[in-house]
Amino acid sequence: MRLGGRLAAAIEVLDDIERRHRPVAEALKDWGVSHRFAGGGDRAAIGNIVYDALRYRRSAGWLLGQDTPRAVGFGALLLRGEHSAAGLNAVLEDDRFAPPPLDDAELKALEGRQIADAPGPVRADIPDWCVPLFERAFGDDWVGEGAALAARPPLDMRANTLRAGRDKVLAELSQTGARPTTIAPDGLRIAPISGDGRHPNVQAEAAFQKGWFEVQDEGSQIAAMLAGAKPGMQVLDYCAGAGGKTLALSAAMDNHGQVFAQDAEKVRLAPIFDRLRRSGNRNVQVVTKPAELAALSGHMDIVLIDAPCTGSGTWRRRPDAKWRLTQRQLETRMAEQAAILDAARDFVKPGGLLVYVTCSVFDEENGAQTAAFRQRDPRFAAVDHRALWQSRFPGHEAAARIDPEGGIRLSPARSGTDGFYFCAMRRQA
Incomplete structure (x- = not known):
């Protein structure tokens, strides 16, 4: 043609x-x-x-x-x-x-x-009703941030350090144009396509079949690293979905300790079993029964909530979702997020972390949500997010918008990743 x-x-x-x-x-x-x-x-x-x-x-x-x-x-x-x-x-x-x-x-x-x-909304390529949301989230930068969310995305991958280091994966994928990511130490990136091009089918590569890498946006990799999972810990991935962050947490723990993967919608967990077999993650337990989940109450070092959200941070990849989203859907997601936070907190042991993550850029789903939760439950206090970022990614301070108490925000314009929000709250003893 x-x-x-x-x-x-x-x-x-x-x-x-x-x-x-x-x-x-x-x-x-x-x-x-x-x-x-x-x-x-x-x-x-x-x-x-x-x-x-x-x-x-x-x-x-x-x-x-x-x-x-x-x-x-x-x-x-x-x-x-x-x-x-x-x-x-x-x-x-x-x-x-x-x-x-x-x-x-x-x-x-x-x-x-x-x-x-x-006009601004045209240059930002966003619906009119989203303008106040972008203004609250980004201030004077809202038009540029919207425009960045309308660009073509890269293809990001995470080297699975249980099987292979990043250099080994890069050598294996040398014909694809993959390069190291800027921030995530195990990440690889194939640049956005141009013209009529298309990204290579990396899942057909032998290295993928051998479990050397997973397809995962750099922002998602960063969020998993910020959670701080270490060998020997007990970790609950409360909204595990297909298991991308579960696998990253398990690799960070070097297969020591336990990661429990749970999702309220069991069908979303289905892909995790093949991914676990391929990747060599042996310390992951998939939780599907209420009794199994209840037994974890008060015992987790980290509870990660990858909360259901509008997905506004992924509009580069799912642009049709931008035009289908409504105020009512946003409000529904906000109610779900509050309920999930209230349910997940009981699994955190005293001194443990409740980690809240979204792939949204809207403050209503992010900082406002975690601030409201801390008001409801004063046992949880935000960590110093600026110190956390500097300890994990020194030299990359300009890549994120950081509120020491309010959390960390990533976006295509600032960090080159999808839009992500991260907030860690420690339960007081």
Whole structure:
């Protein structure tokens, strides 16, 4: 397929997402099934246009003066900077599978608009109702932070030190372009793709099958390191999900002590069993029964809550979620987070840590949530987060927004990671 056919397909997928309110991955998969003639390169290129259109929906639509699948599809291509409007039209005119070229009205709209002159929410590529949330979270930097959350993401991995060190994994993945991450000492990164490119399928690599590394955002790796799990400890991963942080905690403990992995939704735990077999993590126990969980009460050195949240920190990877999110959903998540904090605290032993983590950038889910919890239960006091960061990642003070009592925040613009929040609270004896 040529560019015109790919753009037409992307507009078709965007229309499907809009009409049927479907997740982007599901819509792209169905398009591929019904268009089996499209090769892997075509599907990747179409997916890039679709994802870029969703990442840049506000700015792409603003350029053409309308928020239609056609407008955001064309706008996303133009924002990539590979074609001028006239150049794109010239390419499309020679492709019978292409959508109609930009018409006079669209060309006139483009002539009079520069993104630098757009309103703040357009440059940030966020919904209007999220503007106050971003202003509270980032102050004067809110537009740049929003724009960074609309960029293409890198592919991050964590070397599994139970099987191989980072240098060994880097040597094995030398053909993929992997490089060491800036902050996380065991992290590897493949840079964001450009144009019609796609990331290599690293899970097909022999090193992955041998358990040498896991796919995990650098921010998630940093959060696991900040938790401070050490050999011999008793650790509860209270919202373990698929087990990414569970595996990182276990590796930090060098398979000594115990990590208990629990999640209220058992189906989310299903992938952890294959991951444990591959990775060689032997000190992890998956907890699925209430009686097993109750037996841990008051005995844990660390209880990690990777709380369910809006996922606003992952919008680079899940841009469709940005436009589906509502105030009501945010409020639902906030209620869930408060309930989980209140339930998980009883597992922390006196002197132990309750660690709260989200992949959200909203203060309502982060610092405000932990501050409200400490008011409800004065037995828990925040650690000195500035001292904690400096002890774990010396020389990287500028990479995080740190409130000594309020916690640590990571973001694409500041740290190059997904958006993450971390807060550790010690239970007083």
